Each structure stands twice: as C-alpha cells, then as structure tokens.
Amino acid sequence: MMTQKTDIYQLKNGMVLLGERLENVLSVSFQFLLPAGASLLPEGCCGAGTIIADWLFRGAGQRSSRELIQALDRLGIHRNASPSAHHLSLTASLESSNLSEALDLCADIILRPQLAADQFELSRQLSVSELQGLDDDPRQKAMILLYEHFYPDPLGRPAIGKLDELNGLSFERTAEIARNIFNPTEVIFSICGNYDFEAVKHQLEKTFDRPSHGGLSAQLPVMKEKSYRHFPTEGAQVHIGIMTPAPLAASDAYYEMAAAVSILSGSMSSRLFTEVREKRGLCYAVGANYKTLKDHAGIACYAGTTPDKAQQTLDVILDQFRILKNGISDDEMQRAKVGLKTSLIMQSESTHARSSGIAADHFLLGRIRTLDEIREKIEAVSVDSVQEFLSNHPFKDFTVVTLGPKTVTL
Amino acid sequence: MNFEHRQLDNGLTIIGEVNPNAQSTGVGFFVRTGARDETPEINGVSHFLEHMLFKGTDTLSALEVNNAFDRLGAKFNAFTSEENTVYYAAVLPEYLMDVATLWMQLMRPALRDDDFNIEKNVILEEIAMYKDLPQFEVMDQARALHFGNHPCSHSVLGTNESISALAADQMREYFSRRYAPNNITLACCGNFDFETLCKLAEQHCSEWNAMDTFRKIEDTKGTLKTKHIANTNLVRQHICLLSPAVSMQDPRRYAASLLGQILGDDSGSRYYWALTEPALAEVASMQCESMDGTGVFYSYICCDPDNTSRVLAAVQELFEELCKNGITEAELEAARNKTLSALTIKCEQPMGRLVSLGFNWVYNQEYRSVKEDVDVIHAVTLDDVSNLIDQLNPGKFTMLSLGPKTI
Numbered sequence: 001m002m003t004q005k006t007d008i009y010q011l012k013n014g015m016v017l018l019g020e021r022l023e024n025v026l027s028v029s030f031q032f033l034l035p036a037g038a039s040l041l042p043e044g045c046c047g048a049g050t051i052i053a054d055w056l057f058r059g060a061g062q063r064s065s066r067e068l069i070q071a072l073d074r075l076g077i078h079r080n081a082s083p084s085a086h087h088l089s090l091t092a093s094l095e096s097s098n099l100s101e102a103l104d105l106c107a108d109i110i111l112r113p114q115l116a117a118d119q120f121e122l123s124r125q126l127s128v129s130e131l132q133g134l135d136d137d138p139r140q141k142a143m144i145l146l147y148e149h150f151y152p153d154p155l156g157r158p159a160i161g162k163l164d165e166l167n168g169l170s171f172e173r174t175a176e177i178a179r180n181i182f183n184p185t186e187v188i189f190s191i192c193g194n195y196d197f198e199a200v201k202h203q204l205e206k207t208f209d210r211p212s213h214g215g216l217s218a219q220l221p222v223m224k225e226k227s228y229r230h231f232p233t234e235g236a237q238v239h240i241g242i243m244t245p246a247p248l249a250a251s252d253a254y255y256e257m258a259a260a261v262s263i264l265s266g267s268m269s270s271r272l273f274t275e276v277r278e279k280r281g282l283c284y285a286v287g288a289n290y291k292t293l294k295d296h297a298g299i300a301c302y303a304g305t306t307p308d309k310a311q312q313t314l315d316v317i318l319d320q321f322r323i324l325k326n327g328i329s330d331d332e333m334q335r336a337k338v339g340l341k342t343s344l345i346m347q348s349e350s351t352h353a354r355s356s357g358i359a360a361d362h363f364l365l366g367r368i369r370t371l372d373e374i375r376e377k378i379e380a381v382s383v384d385s386v387q388e389f390l391s392n393h394p395f396k397d398f399t400v401v402t403l404g405p406k407t408v409t410l
Numbered sequence: 411m412n413f414e415h416r417q418l419d420n421g422l423t424i425i426g427e428v429n430p431n432a433q434s435t436g437v438g439f440f441v442r443t444g445a446r447d448e449t450p451e452i453n454g455v456s457h458f459l460e461h462m463l464f465k466g467t468d469t470l471s472a473l474e475v476n477n478a479f480d481r482l483g484a485k486f487n488a489f490t491s492e493e494n495t496v497y498y499a500a501v502l503p504e505y506l507m508d509v510a511t512l513w514m515q516l517m518r519p520a521l522r523d524d525d526f527n528i529e530k531n532v533i534l535e536e537i538a539m540y541k542d543l544p545q546f547e548v549m550d551q552a553r554a555l556h557f558g559n560h561p562c563s564h565s566v567l568g569t570n571e572s573i574s575a576l577a578a579d580q581m582r583e584y585f586s587r588r589y590a591p592n593n594i595t596l597a598c599c600g601n602f603d604f605e606t607l608c609k610l611a612e613q614h615c616s617e618w619n620a621m622d623t624f625r626k627i628e629d630t631k632g633t634l635k636t637k638h639i640a641n642t643n644l645v646r647q648h649i650c651l652l653s654p655a656v657s658m659q660d661p662r663r664y665a666a667s668l669l670g671q672i673l674g675d676d677s678g679s680r681y682y683w684a685l686t687e688p689a690l691a692e693v694a695s696m697q698c699e700s701m702d703g704t705g706v707f708y709s710y711i712c713c714d715p716d717n718t719s720r721v722l723a724a725v726q727e728l729f730e731e732l733c734k735n736g737i738t739e740a741e742l743e744a745a746r747n748k749t750l751s752a753l754t755i756k757c758e759q760p761m762g763r764l765v766s767l768g769f770n771w772v773y774n775q776e777y778r779s780v781k782e783d784v785d786v787i788h789a790v791t792l793d794d795v796s797n798l799i800d801q802l803n804p805g806k807f808t809m810l811s812l813g814p815k816t817i
Contacts, residue, residue, distance in 0.1 A: 069677060074740070076750055095750065129714060235542045268464070284533075284539050285539060304535070304539050306538050
C-alpha cells in the first residue's frame, strides 16, 4: 500500500539530492540542509546562524532585498530558514508549477547572498529582539536551557544565540561564516510531492555543482555533568524540563525506545497524561518526546504547573520514567504500535513532513528508510523486546531545568 | 471528490467529502456554541465542557475513552473558540467507523462530579499557562476591549474566578441547551463510505432531542478604545490592534482575507516593510478573522518597549498611505499566490480539509470545493480590495498594549 520510490543522486561536488514522489498532490516541498548549525560556529559566535538566516534574504544575486522578497512572494512560497545544532536549514512549500523558479531563487540565496553591511545591523537587531522575546515565552526558554545543559558542548548551544555574543559579532566575522555555509559534500537537498526528478537533477547540476566555499569545522564535544538548575523568574507557573539519555536513531533498540516513549507520552491514554493530568490534575501541558542529534539523543519532557504543585509534578513524572521497566501491558503495547503506524502513514501524506523525514534519515542513518521498512520494524516490537530494552537502558541520569518562582528538589 | 449531505429528523446534519485516493480520514463534530453563548456567571463553561466530553459517558470511564481512541491510532483532539466547539479525529480508513461511533457516544457525556472537580484544576492550570504567554494574554484583553458589550468579548478560557465558582449543574444545564442535534454538524473527509456513516449516526444520534438554540447575532464596529496594561515582569511590548472586518456570511470575506495578508503576512507585507524589515519589531502580523455575523482584522506586534512610539507612528503612517493610495496589483497577486499555495498544502491531508468543510456548513449551509475556493480567490480584483479599504477603514482601531512601557 505504501510502496514508494526514492530518488537519490549525487552531484560531482558531493552534494546529495533525495526525492520522493507523491501522487495526487499539487504541491511540492523541499529543503536544503546546509552544514552551518549552531554547533559548527566558531567560539564567540553563538547566534550567528539566526542572523544569517535573516540576512541571506536581504538581497541575493542581482536582486535587492525588496526584489528578492517580492520574487519569492509572487511564487506563493511558504518558506522558513532556521538554524539547528547541525544545520542551517532552508525549507519551502509551494504549488508544483513554480518549482523551477523557486530553486533558482534558492541558488541565489545560498550561493550569492549580497550580505550588505547596513542589512547586517538590521538582521542582528532582529536576532537580539528574538532572543530577548524568549523571556516572555518561558516554556520555550525552559526547553532551550534544558537542551543546553543536556547535550555536550557545543552541541547544546542555543541556536537562537547568547546576548553578549550576538552583540559582539562583527559584520566581517558574520559575513565570513555566511560565505562558508555551502560545503557541498555536507549539503543535503530533499524534495517530496509533485515533481520531475530528472528536471530537478538537471537544474541543480547547473546551479549547485560548484566547488566548496570552505566550510565550517566541527569541534570535539565536551560532556557535561547531569544536574539540576533553576532559573528564577516571576510568573504564574513553574516550567519544568527533564531529559534523560536515549539510544540513537541508528541503534538496534531504536524502535523499542520509540514504543517506550509512546507508552509514556504518545497520546492521551499514555502514562504521563493519565497519571499527571487525568488522575491528579497537576498540569495542563505535560509530554515527552524523543530528541536526537547525530551522536547524542535523549527523551525530553516538559510540564508547566503552578508553584505549589511543582514538586509533586516532578516527582510523579520521574517516577513514571523509572517504573516503566516494572511492566507494560499487551494493550499498552498494541496502542503504542497502532499510534506509531498511523503517524507514519499520515506523515507520508504530507510533502513537508516527508521531505524532512528523508533528509533526516540520510543525515542520521546514511540511508533512507522506506515506509514499509519502518512499518515492519514497528510490527516486530513486542512487550518482551521493550522490557528487555528497558532493563538494559533504564532511564536515569536526569538533567532537570526549572524556570519560575519556585525551586524543586530531585 | 464527491460531496454528500443528509439531515436526521432531529436536525443533526451529516456532511462528507469522499476521496477514495486518501490514505487517511478525518471526522469531526462541529457544535455551534462557544464563549459568546455564555453569560458572565458561566464564563468559560464551553471550553471546560469540551474537556469534560473526554471524561466519558454513563458506560465509559475517562481512561476507557482515551484507551479506545488510542487503540484506533486516532490523532484526536478538540478546540473551543468564541463561537464553535469542534471535536475531531484523524484515523486510517479502516478505523473510521469505530472512531465516529466513539465520538457519537461521547456527545452524550456523563458529566460526573468527580471528573468535574479534577478537571477544574486542569482548566485553572491552563489559565495560569496563558498568563505566562503575553502573546495570548494581550489578544484576550484586546478582544474584551474591542467588543465591549458584544458577546464576542467573552474570554474562551474564562477567569480564575468564574471557573472556580462554576458548579457542575450549571454545566449540565448549558450542555442540555447547546448540544442539541439541530446545533451540531457531523463532518467527514477522506476515504470512507457515506451511507455507512449515516446509518451509524441514525443508530446512535436519532434519540437526541432538538432544542431551541438561539444565538444573538449582531455586527459591531468595536469600541475603538485604547488601553495600556503595565506589567514590569515582561521584557517586550505586546501590542494588539482590532478593527471591524466582515463576517463569515459576507461574500467580501475573500477580499478581506487577502487584504489581511497584504498588510500583515510575515513576508513581504506592508507590516514587514514598515516594521520587521527595519527591525523596529520582531513580530508584526495581521489577519482577517471572520465570525458569525461580525468580523475583525486582528494585528499582533511585539517589539522592544523603547521602540513602542516609533512602531505606533509607523503603523499610523502605513494606514494613512493605504487609505490614500490603496494597494498594487503586484501585492494582490502575491497575496493570491500565497493563499493558493497554502490551500494546496492544506489539502494534502483529509484532516486539513475537515475544518473548512465543517465551517462552510456551520456558517453558510453550503459546500465549497477546493476548486470553487481557488476560483473565487482568483476572481478578487483590485477594486474589491480598494472598496473594502474605503468601507472598513482599518486604520481606525481598538488598541491594547501590554508590557513594561506605559504609553
């Protein structure tokens, strides 16, 4: 039912093109993963990716800032450019008939940005504003702090930046980084939806098959001690972030881990929702997700609650993580599996989700998993195999961050 | 795509858009009730009731309900607005009838006291959560200011006080008045058999009793007042502008929606060039929200408190320029194309179609195919938008600002 064909091609310069055609849609989504994520930035440049993500659109090729935005808007492109730990990603979704023009505009943006000095200051100012705005969004801020304390440095560095480093960045230094984001052996392009792969190949060969601009080099990550940190703020709630190490996507235990996370927090019948919200009314928002980088992964949990309930909320959540290994029922297992399979099929209907999915697979696993393969692997998970995984990988070494008017104790 | 429609004797409407090529199916109950149908004493009851539906029926406990949805792999949830409460689920086609049956049962909930008391805590936590999110708080306050005595001023969540004081009996009484079959539409999209769905509905819903479900409908120009709420804990200034727009029943709503995009899309709009591009504000957006018998243009701006007066001056200049010279054909074309591509992306999945399908029926008792929507967006002219600017004068607005700066 879900058999699909994956298109793969490599340009001579090493850039990889991945594609998956979807029938019955009029749209197409694509993305460029550029090796310029927050962890690749030089010391003292935290947040440069956010500046660059805005700056690239302020004039490229022969087009001024205004002409470039007008050209993108005329094609009705829904786009986003943002940095993560590994990549600066540029994503776009649009009606298929405008694909070729959209790709040409992206070539200008990535390869020929104007990077004018006056525009730099505006991009920097917006990045500073965005970072300051995080203080009015404590939930998101708590999670950014959590990732920073969980992942080894520089992998946990906040892509949104740090105030002193954003303010200290010079035009020259940032421009130099921006000129080095195209290192073709590390660039991944993926596309999904209604497109002609031969035409895309041909076009990208003409526009992107050029030598490296140099590239940014990765630093050796330094592990951090797992600990609890509190960030005092005035607010109605305490925002709690909890993270525990988990296997990588390439691990043999990946699907067992995914089932365990689903039993903990995949849905409204899952353990966290039932125990924390339904039975005790401690929170409105509580949930856990798998978060992975290339060589480090964890399960991240968020809960927001009023100060008097913070300690109990944390205790109940940690307890749920710890007691999962004591036993899971057949019914829980079945619900987790059908949930995972349904998400998979629904994701296969979305061009955006699928183009991200194939790019992530290629980056994390070095290959693309077919939907059939994923489905078979989900089918093969059993109560016994999840129990075995949990006894071999008990959830422990929790990193905990709280933001709000009250501390908790672990 | 094939549209089907049926009405049961008690007034329950069933509509479907059948697409045999879809991999999934979306189903939803659209109840025509929300904060505007509440009195101040029971403010927040619609949203609280939405939570309570998941607590089960006389024969199903809350845990059994959640287990049942999850056994079907359903992606399910609900939302409440000023005027609608919508319950929906997306599932693989083989589970559609099971999930639809479950929703039909839940539409007659037990509303037990114990569940009510526990869930009250969750609602109070939700209110606390939004208090920490000024981008929501500012909208809630601005709505109350703009709508004044109009029922659309009511907060969807209610307040700490109204929720704390609410009794289960008041909720039961509200339920019996508002969840009548003649006030509910069952909509379904994707790969499914319409006849089977109708048979199920007859089996499970035909005993529901029709009621008089009156709603007061009137338009309002808004109070056009200005108010500042000081909060020194905040770091940014959050500004919300509301001005009259057109209703869901008004054919000009397509032009109004395009105008909202021209003025306040996150890329290439008037707000973008006046506020975001020059780094005066990091967020500046505007959209048209059409509602039952009324409508608003809603803008949200977030900026450095020290930039507030420059931002407001830029906004004023922008609207003066708009009223004087209107918009250009290039702006209209970009807005059309952005709207059309959003439409095609949304249509990739049946769940994306469900809400449009349901709301078209709830507000106008009409079916509109994607093709019809595309055609009507193409047909909007520069004159249509210019006339709208003259008629609505979006430069005259209610303003609420929330932040450390008192202006």
